[in-house]
Amino acid sequence: MIEAKNLTKSFGKLKALDNVSLSCNKGETISIIGPNGSGKTTFIKCVLGMVIPDGGTLHFDNREIKNGWHYREKIGYMPQIGRYPDNMTIAQIFEMILDLRQKSWDDADSELVHSLGLKSIFDKRMRTLSGGTRQKVSASLAFLFNPDVFILDEPTAGLDPLSSEVLKEKIRTEKENGKLILITSHVLSELDDLVTAVIYLQEGSLLFHKNIAQLRSDTGEEKLSRAIAVVMKNSKTQHA
Ligand code: ADP
Numbered sequence: 611m612i613e614a615k616n617l618t619k620s621f622g623k624l625k626a627l628d629n630v631s632l633s634c635n636k637g638e639t640i641s642i643i644g645p646n647g648s649g650k651t652t653f654i655k656c657v658l659g660m661v662i663p664d665g666g667t668l669h670f671d672n673r674e675i676k677n678g679w680h681y682r683e684k685i686g687y688m689p690q691i692g693r694y695p696d697n698m699t700i701a702q703i704f705e706m707i708l709d710l711r712q713k714s715w716d717d718a719d720s721e722l723v724h725s726l727g728l729k730s731i732f733d734k735r736m737r738t739l740s741g742g743t744r745q746k747v748s749a750s751l752a753f754l755f756n757p758d759v760f761i762l763d764e765p766t767a768g769l770d771p772l773s774s775e776v777l778k779e780k781i782r783t784e785k786e787n788g789k790l791i792l793i794t795s796h797v798l799s800e801l802d803d804l805v806t807a808v809i810y811l812q813e814g815s816l817l818f819h820k821n822i823a824q825l826r827s828d829t830g831e832e833k834l835s836r837a838i839a840v841v842m843k844n845s846k847t848q849h850a
């Protein structure tokens with residue numbers, strides 16, 4: 611569904627992505643992990659067409675995304691940092707996005723709007739919201755149009771535990787609907803028990819891409835966090 615081949619992106623001298631090749635398919639829930647600055651957001655933004663790679667190719671549904679934009683309708687994106695017009699109310703943001711997509715509330719999946727408690731604060735202006743509440747707006751927008759693919763950039767960072775749990779349940783439902791879900795995180799998170807595969811980026815390079823069964827059998831560890839720790843330790847000793 612999403613296929614990257616030899617993807618490269620530099621910012622000046624810094625290689626944010628260095629020859630990354632990987633593919634992600636329908637039905638998978640993939641955790642993209644790696645330290646801060648390892649290229650996770652850059653990778654996602656390349657898929658979304660928000661960052662133009664210097665080299666390599668990207669395909670979405672077997673079509674090269676270069677110069678295309680229709681494929682973006684199939685992606686629900688939750689940015690790491692959502693930026694919204696300060697003076698608009700939450701309601702106005704939703705109305706604007708519905709309007710842009712020429713949809714009405716009746717066509718939309720508004721479950722998160724309700725379950726994250728946004729309805730009761732619909733008339734608050736964006737500039738008055740806390741970081742966590744902005745995250746709730748971003749999350750609810752990502753799920754609004756029932757897309758095939760969800761790309762969630764550090765979705766639980768800043769969310770309170772209860773809201774994290776609400777979002778997690780929503781992700782679980784969409785996973786069961788057979789959607790492709792990409793979730794980035796700089797830490798192992800509470801979402802990890804939903805994950806079917808792990809992509810690990812380090813300094814712009816793909817360190818590994820393994821499905822959970824493989825990861826477990828390679829390492830003999832049941833818990834994802836422990837399995838990843840073992841892979842990291844082994845890769846360090848190999849490179850030493
Ligand atoms: P991650 O999401 O894994 O924390 P990013 O993809 O945001 O990492 O960033 C990877 C590297 O590229 C970092 O060193 C970051 O500072 C740099 N970078 C990202 N975007 C830009 C940009 N627009 N201009 C310059 N450097 C950037």
Ligand code: MG
Binds near residue numbers: 650651690763
């Ligand atoms: Mg990031």
